[in-house]
Amino acid sequence: MKRIALIGECMIELNGSSFGAMQQTYGGDSLNTAVYLARIAGQSVAIDYISALGCDAISDGMIMRWQQEGINTTTVLRDKHRQPGLYLIQLDEFGERTFLYWRNQSAARYMLRHPDFERIVKHLNDVDMVYLSGISLAILPPNDRDKIIDLLKDISNKGISIIFDSNYRPALWKNSEIARDCYRKLLAITDLALVTNDDEVALWGDVTEEDTLLRLKKSGVKQAVVKMGSKGNYYEDFVTNTRTFVAATFVKNVVDTTSAGDSFNAGFIAGLITGKSPVKCSEQGHQLAGIVIQHKGAIIPATKTENINYNKTINILN
8 A cells, every 4th residue: 555645734714605604614735635535546545644733623623524534644733822724715606716814823834843743754754655735835934845845855865756736826925936946946856746837827937838848847857747727737757758638528517616626636646556547647637626626615525526437538627
């Protein structure tokens, strides 16, 4: 069995009508990926979530629900002085979302300063893969970003694979040059980069997907996926110079695009772990994401993702 550790932050999620009824749940890009990966990869992978929460009732509830999803939570640190962050989702008539965040003092932001973080460092040296995102980096104080990158360099040198979703959010960074500098350092040790076309345009000024793939190759990445929403995705193996395009099928009933990329990542990684081809991995990612975007919230009910035939060649994402 492979073991993957996913690093990041999970927050309290509020969604609903402004000044009206709100539903409270939870979500966060790396946690979303962990949940969907646990649901579809089954017994083929052990999943650790690396983060920090408070000692409050909502944090307890999150832990309980992640355990029910099959996620190992012994690597979630508990901070008696801080609580989880909070975000509010606002949706337009097309299902596109904007976010408001309250996370500057969240427990996850200061996880590297937790007195028990050395235990997490030891744990990371015993996994097969480590997954994190640009948001995982952005929430950390600057010195802690350097520390986590140094830690990942060390475990990469020991043969542990690094998977990075660029997931660029300008509001989380002081400026774009700081973000680019952090990304360059991490991409140099990345085995698989999962990037979104719009994010690459915003951060790097890429004009085409070809520009993105060429830049990633020069950065030192070994494999890359460029996600392009309803168009599909490119996959390229820079070691063998093999490039593949996988088209996506239009989904009419788009309710909420929250977690589309996160769930695609879960489907792709699950395929990778179980030995599927890059095309099958991409199709699996599209199929899962296509289901997720037809429901509200970052994490949809488990019943909606059950009994899916991931051996189908149909891939759906909008």
